[in-house]
Amino acid sequence: MNDSDANYLDAILTHIYVPYAQIKHRPNEGQLTKTRHQHTMLTRVIENDHAECIQVVLENIFNGTIYPTIVDHVCSTGRTALWYACRKGDLDLVRQLIEYGHAHIAKCGVLIVAAQNGHTNIVEYLLSKGCDPNRRAKNYNETSLHAASRRNHLAIVNLLLKHGADPNILDYKKRTALEYAIHKRHIEIAKVLIYHQGGNFDKNQFGFTPLMAAANFNKTPIVKILLDILPRQQALEELTLLACKYTIDGYASRRDQAYCYFEKFLSKSQNEDIFDIKTAQVQYEQCFVPLLYHELWEEIKRDTKEYDLLRNAGDIEIQINEHKYKTTRLIDQSEPVIPTALIFGSYNFQIDLLFSQSFPKLGLCDICLVNVDSQDDHQKFFAIIVHVEDFWPADIENVSIENSSDSNNTKNIIQVESQIVLYASKKCSDAVKQHSRKTGLHKISLIKLSNMTSSRRHISAIYNLHSLPEEKRRALLNPSSTDPYYHHEKLDNFQELVLNSFNPAQMRVINYAERMSSWNVTDRLHLVHGPPATSLNVGTGKSKTIAGIVIRLLPKLSEGKKILLCAPSNNACDELLKRILNELDSKYETG
Numbered sequence: 001m002n003d004s005d006a007n008y009l010d011a012i013l014t015h016i017y018v019p020y021a022q023i024k025h026r027p028n029e030g031q032l033t034k035t036r037h038q039h040t041m042l043t044r045v046i047e048n049d050h051a052e053c054i055q056v057v058l059e060n061i062f063n064g065t066i067y068p069t070i071v072d073h074v075c076s077t078g079r080t081a082l083w084y085a086c087r088k089g090d091l092d093l094v095r096q097l098i099e100y101g102h103a104h105i106a107k108c109g110v111l112i113v114a115a116q117n118g119h120t121n122i123v124e125y126l127l128s129k130g131c132d133p134n135r136r137a138k139n140y141n142e143t144s145l146h147a148a149s150r151r152n153h154l155a156i157v158n159l160l161l162k163h164g165a166d167p168n169i170l171d172y173k174k175r176t177a178l179e180y181a182i183h184k185r186h187i188e189i190a191k192v193l194i195y196h197q198g199g200n201f202d203k204n205q206f207g208f209t210p211l212m213a214a215a216n217f218n219k220t221p222i223v224k225i226l227l228d229i230l231p232r233q234q235a236l237e238e239l240t241l242l243a244c245k246y247t248i249d250g251y252a253s254r255r256d257q258a259y260c261y262f263e264k265f266l267s268k269s270q271n272e273d274i275f276d277i278k279t280a281q282v283q284y285e286q287c288f289v290p291l292l293y294h295e296l297w298e299e300i301k302r303d304t305k306e307y308d309l310l311r312n313a314g315d316i317e318i319q320i321n322e323h324k325y326k327t328t329r330l331i332d333q334s335e336p337v338i339p340t341a342l343i344f345g346s347y348n349f350q351i352d353l354l355f356s357q358s359f360p361k362l363g364l365c366d367i368c369l370v371n372v373d374s375q376d377d378h379q380k381f382f383a384i385i386v387h388v389e390d391f392w393p394a395d396i397e398n399v400s401i402e403n404s405s406d407s408n409n410t411k412n413i414i415q416v417e418s419q420i421v422l423y424a425s426k427k428c429s430d431a432v433k434q435h436s437r438k439t440g441l442h443k444i445s446l447i448k449l450s451n452m453t454s455s456r457r458h459i460s461a462i463y464n465l466h467s468l469p470e471e472k473r474r475a476l477l478n479p480s481s482t483d484p485y486y487h488h489e490k491l492d493n494f495q496e497l498v499l500n501s502f503n504p505a506q507m508r509v510i511n512y513a514e515r516m517s518s519w520n521v522t523d524r525l526h527l528v529h530g531p532p533a534t535s536l537n538v539g540t541g542k543s544k545t546i547a548g549i550v551i552r553l554l555p556k557l558s559e560g561k562k563i564l565l566c567a568p569s570n571n572a573c574d575e576l577l578k579r580i581l582n583e584l585d586s587k588y589e590t591g
Contacts, residue, residue: 116147341429381428387421
């Protein structure tokens with residue numbers, strides 16, 4: 001059927017009375033029922049956009065030749081003639097169906113399809129006729145505001161909000177209209193919705209606020225809008241929570257991204273007179289201290305999974321000497337008192353004087369798993385090493401070192417006695433005592449999991465910021481782009497050297513360090529950064545790069561000059577020295 005058939009159609013319709021649905025007899029039920037066609041005559045001509053045929057059908061509906069109920073008949077597609085007219089964007093046709101055909105505006109999501117297709121004039125007309133802006137589609141549970149926001153129809157979003165559309169309604173994906181605007185980077189629509197809600201937002205099913213979602217998708221313009229409207233403390237807390245979520249989930253890159261937004265927001269005021277150092281200090285503490293604790297706990301959980309925790313023996317056997325009960329020192333008096341204990345013990349560890357191999361050794365701030373075996377149960381407790389004192393052989397200075405390539409050579413291995421103190425729960429201490437009484441053995445086995453030295457120092461550094469002079473605190477908490485400490489020094493006209501076994505990135509760092517030393521560059525700090533090594537990742541070779549720097553600088557040291565190498569723990573120092581010795585030429589290995 002097309003427009004050329006309009007006259008023929010008109011001639012037929014004037015002589016017959018056309019129903020809009022067939023009558024079908026159901027033998028099993030003995031009753032007559034209506035069956036829906038995929039299309040009625042009216043929906044067919046509207047969908048095919050046959051203008052003259054549409055008018056012929058409408059005239060015959062209005063004069064009674066065709067059942068008038070055909071206007072609201074729901075086809076097998078679940079749609080009415082008004083729905084197709086709204087999708088088409090024909091305002092005159094929509095008016096005829098509503099004003100003369102008395103079409104129901106509350107059927108089949110007519111406002112939603114008009115909003116989705118960007119027909120602003122039809123949306124405005126439907127709203128003026130009393131169409132509910134919060135009516136939801138059956139299948140998707142979405143509103144017109146969802147559809148307009150998702151399709152980036154700004155004028156329609158404004159119209160819907162003006163007529164009472166609720167921006168907090170969730171669709172079948174549990175998303176609001178603002179979430180669609182954020183996800184699809186519809187900045188102007190996001191701005192309208194944000195200012196309309198005035199910063200009063202609910203969290204979605206994943207526990208994300210709009211600010212957290214915008215930061216999650218790295219939608220910087222929308223993040224800036226939210227940071228402008230949200231209360232300062234609320235914004236900082238939400239960014240902190242986002243970083244905590246990433247820490248727990250193990251997304252290091254996204255966690256750093258959340259850090260970046262946090263720091264930019266905290267220091268966005270460049271006016272020296274406005275910036276409040278004390279407030280910034282408190283906010284830094286509130287953000288980074290919980291994050292450091294989260295990181296430490298996730299590291300403990302990750303390391304714990306790498307061990308068979310049900311085995312009977314641990315890595316290190318400790319001789320227990322004494323127990324002392326303690327109680328935690330509470331920061332908040334409303335918190336319950338936690339009974340704890342100090343467990344004093346000792347053990348022996350081995351040291352290879354050639355550093356060709358390493359042996360298990362406990363260090364200060366090591367986090368350990370205490371295994372307590374009994375006939376009925378296998379109990380496990382966490383404990384922290386809070387004191388270590390090593391007793392080296394008195395004649396250690398006179399011990400001769402024998403070079404050997406034999407890995408089974410034990411002449412260079414010495415025994416060292418170490419006394420330690422474990423900080424654990426009282427329940428752990430009681431279990432150890434009970435085990436000792438039953439077995440007559442005052443011994444426990446430990447598995448070394450992680451070390452909290454770095455976390456402890458990070459936390460102490462944050463709390464100790466207040467002890468720095470004001471100008472240094474300001475430089476750290478509110479850095480300026482003009483600050484030379486944050487600029488990369490350019491050292492030109494220097495020949496790039498290449499060392500075997502080092503990749504280009506490592507060689508750039510080594511050459512840069514050599515230039516700094518040779519040219520006596522200013523005493524600024526320079527950072528070499530890269531992801532840490534894990535059980536699944538061998539790291540980027542930071543320790544190897546440090547060894548390369550030492551190799552290049554040693555021959556150039558003048559008499560009396562030394563290189564100071566630092567590491568966060570004794571074990572880390574041993575590991576770093578082993579890396580350096582592996583890279584040095586034989587002439588340096590022999591002194």
